Amino acid sequence: MRSILLSLSLVLPVHATAEEALALDPSLVQAGAGHFADSCASCHGAEAGGSSAPDIRGAIPSEVARAARGMDQMPPVALDAGQAEAIGAWLMSLDPDVARIKLDFEAARAR
Numbered sequence: 001m002r003s004i005l006l007s008l009s010l011v012l013p014v015h016a017t018a019e020e021a022l023a024l025d026p027s028l029v030q031a032g033a034g035h036f037a038d039s040c041a042s043c044h045g046a047e048a049g050g051s052s053a054p055d056i057r058g059a060i061p062s063e064v065a066r067a068a069r070g071m072d073q074m075p076p077v078a079l080d081a082g083q084a085e086a087i088g089a090w091l092m093s094l095d096p097d098v099a100r101i102k103l104d105f106e107a108a109r110a111r
């Protein structure tokens, strides 16, 4: 688990604070919405609020990258780091309060 997080931090930018990470670039958010519609909405719902797969509003980029490698019930989805970052930006924009808690937790673990 630790080595997965470490290798993720090499791929995804590590933001100094949750506030910095949540100062989202609107064009990145918009790109993420498009990638989500293409690759994720069929299971997670058009607004990420859940369908055959769970509600993932507020998920952060590292969670997107991890899930895309495949999980118990979720098949792997081919995403590059930029797409994972963009989808994460869109999901964070849908529930910034949840995203802030996750980012703070991730930062605390990395310390």
Ligand code: HEC
Binding pocket: 036, 039, 040, 041, 042, 043, 044, 052, 053, 054, 056, 059, 063, 064, 067, 068, 071, 072, 073, 074, 075, 077, 079, 087
């Ligand atoms: C074929 C259906 C399917 C597709 C397509 C899909 N997912 Fe999932 N996803 C699931 C299911 C089912 C789960 C529930 C967790 C599991 O696998 O047991 C899940 C779980 C997740 C989780 C939660 C992981 C956690 O920590 O619990 C995230 C985040 C996620 N998916 C993101 C995505 C993203 C982003 C995409 C598009 C790139 C995507 N999923 C596409 C079915 C799907």
